[in-house]
Amino acid sequence: MAHSVFKYRTGEAYPYCYKYPQVALTADCVVFSYDGKDLLVLLIKRGQEPFKDRWALPGGFVNPDETAEQGARRELLEETGLEASHLEQFKVFSTPDRDPRQRVVTVPFIALVNHKSVAGGDDAAEARWFPVDKVPPLAFDHDQILSEARTALRRSLYFSPVSFTLLPPQFTMPQLQRLYEIILGRKFDRRNFARKMNSLGVLDFQGIESAGNDVVERKDVPSRKPSIFSFNRVKWSRMKDESDTNFEF
Amino acid sequence: MAHSVFKYRTGEAYPYCYKYPQVALTADCVVFSYDGKDLLVLLIKRGQEPFKDRWALPGGFVNPDETAEQGARRELLEETGLEASHLEQFKVFSTPDRDPRQRVVTVPFIALVNHKSVAGGDDAAEARWFPVDKVPPLAFDHDQILSEARTALRRSLYFSPVSFTLLPPQFTMPQLQRLYEIILGRKFDRRNFARKMNSLGVLDFQGIESAGNDVVERKDVPSRKPSIFSFNRVKWSRMKDESDTNFEF
């Protein structure tokens, strides 16, 4: 075993004693958001060793009375002030020596939040959004966790209203399409994409963008004003129930 | 906290001491197989408290030098003698009091094996296959784990060659169809199903079932002999790469 097990020691330093070897449990968050242009992931700069000053996923130890998900929520709030509107577990990382100090098993969550700036939380750590394709090398095995989170996010598109959770309540069709294209890594034809989306019957038409109704910060590009939609979760559930057992590859 | 933490005790009884509260890590296996008729799940009868004599998922503690997956493989082999041809993590269960003795976090795996009888393993526990719809009440939160495993299995059908892993190397189209129907919980038209499967180009035709080539134990029903196919993993990977980023709900 790679880590020292502190056998036969007691007192203040190592007061938690067990009959069999145990592991420390952490919950990490892969926080995604979307600014209308890029898919972003939230990272914090570590303030202490190991991996001091390296960027890492927010997260921390799960308390004895918490589930992993509760721990993830709490840590996210403490470290970044954010509350996730969607939290989804996707895998466990349990390689024995993934943390050099002791055995730490981590449960990473995909957390989706509406985009807003973050200033770092109670732990006073620096927090910043990075476009997913411009992420620096991360601490621990967080590079791998992020990579698998992106795959899981792609798959979740089939089963959860991921894209709508990432968008603001009011959004335009081109915004929605860009988000799909980023997550899936491919392009769609504008017309076909809109037709498909509309035929799903999960969008509510909200009107046309106007000066007083500006849901998107648009660069001053010459263009026609787009229609604005909102996501209808009830209709989505109905649609989902029907198409759940489709037979596809 | 629901469990006792043995503070300030030492000696033989509780020799593993840590600075912070820890958790025990177990790996459980939801072992599926398919006998050509039913989707089966493997259960073992517990020999000790808690939940003595109740049926449960095979599994056990992960050793300090193992990943959760390695632990799952080892436990499965020890308890049932089976080796999984496909092992897939799908979620973590970390409710603080899910085990009455102490805090135990479990990583369940979906394990797919080719069907054969099991006699119980080194731990001398009784092991038995149950049709997934006729499973008795299980120990701990294993009912919930099984339920979520079935959902995860359904979703895996989209991304992994789950059905072919569950089937023997040689199988017939009706067998494949029945398996799809069981996992997805819906019926398909024979003709349409076969056409779709053939058009995917992942099946190799192997011949017609004959007396000497009996891949299926068939009840003596009067019927035409079916064609026999095998699964071509290479072709499947190619097909998968192309269809990975499709845009579906």
Place this chain on the structure above:
DNA sequence: AAAAAAATGGGTCAAAAGAACACAATTAGA
């Protein structure tokens, strides 16, 4: 003021995929 550029939206048409169904062929047993 007019023209050009950029972006949205509506629509067409052919090809592909899906759903429903009819019928012929093979095998075991009555």
Place this chain on the structure above:
DNA sequence: TCTAATTGTGTTCTTTTGACCCATTTTTTT
């Protein structure tokens, strides 16, 4: 040899998808 059960092939109709054209709106340029 007749019947029942089961498998394989084909046909037709409908729906969905993919690849386009073109008109409209808005901003910038000439």
